[in-house]
Amino acid sequence: MAALEDISVSVIRGKQKKTAALAQQLLDEGVKPLDIINNGLIIGMTEVGVRFKNNDMYVPDVLMAAKAMDVAMSIVQPLLVAGEMVSMGTVLIGTVKGDLHDIGKNLVIMMLKSVGFTVVDIGINIPPVEFIKKAKETNANIIGMSALLTTTMLHMKDVIELLKEEGLRDKIKVIVGGAPVSQDFADEITADGYAPDAASSTELCKRLMAIA
Numbered sequence: 001m002a003a004l005e006d007i008s009v010s011v012i013r014g015k016q017k018k019t020a021a022l023a024q025q026l027l028d029e030g031v032k033p034l035d036i037i038n039n040g041l042i043i044g045m046t047e048v049g050v051r052f053k054n055n056d057m058y059v060p061d062v063l064m065a066a067k068a069m070d071v072a073m074s075i076v077q078p079l080l081v082a083g084e085m086v087s088m089g090t091v092l093i094g095t096v097k098g099d100l101h102d103i104g105k106n107l108v109i110m111m112l113k114s115v116g117f118t119v120v121d122i123g124i125n126i127p128p129v130e131f132i133k134k135a136k137e138t139n140a141n142i143i144g145m146s147a148l149l150t151t152t153m154l155h156m157k158d159v160i161e162l163l164k165e166e167g168l169r170d171k172i173k174v175i176v177g178g179a180p181v182s183q184d185f186a187d188e189i190t191a192d193g194y195a196p197d198a199a200s201s202t203e204l205c206k207r208l209m210a211i212a
Helices: 004-012 016-028 034-053 061-079 103-114 128-138 156-164 183-188 197-208
Strands: 090-096 116-125 144-148 173-176
Touching: 004 016, 004 061, 016 034, 016 061, 034 061, 034 103, 034 183, 034 197, 061 103, 090 103, 090 128, 090 156, 103 116, 103 144, 103 197, 128 144, 128 156, 144 156, 144 197, 156 173, 156 183, 173 197
Parallel strands: 090 116, 090 144, 144 173
Antiparallel strands: none
């Protein structure tokens, strides 16, 4: 018999084929799809986040773990009863205007998805007005902005100012991250939070959504 712990370990090790096989085996043995997700896959990815934050795992390891989870999710998720898996909230995320970097952004997306957030990736080189437009279209709870250049990170403030002009600042939380970004800068532009790494972003978003 397969155990939920087995699939967690398989995710941590980034074993795609094994994780998929374990997901199917658990289903065949009568384990509920939601239990496989919450008590197997998500626990595994949560541990990946902890290890990544502590420098015990690195970017390639996280990418492999995320792929393993995605493969298993493609097997399990279609079997969920409608409305059974409730999203923690919608996070709209993009790299700001003038910046073409996306590795950090993509890691954040994987981590947020792995713990149950709905994530809308609007890509790279995104002007402030586009952030606002997409946030309205998707009813985003949180806007996440990434930058790797000191010259482009200033656009983060522009997005926040536009949110104020549109009367949305009290409705949408804003988080920022990237190599040149700091907590001081986040405070200066009145962002709601700063994540120094991908693993921290999940806890930050949970806190902003008042999820324990």
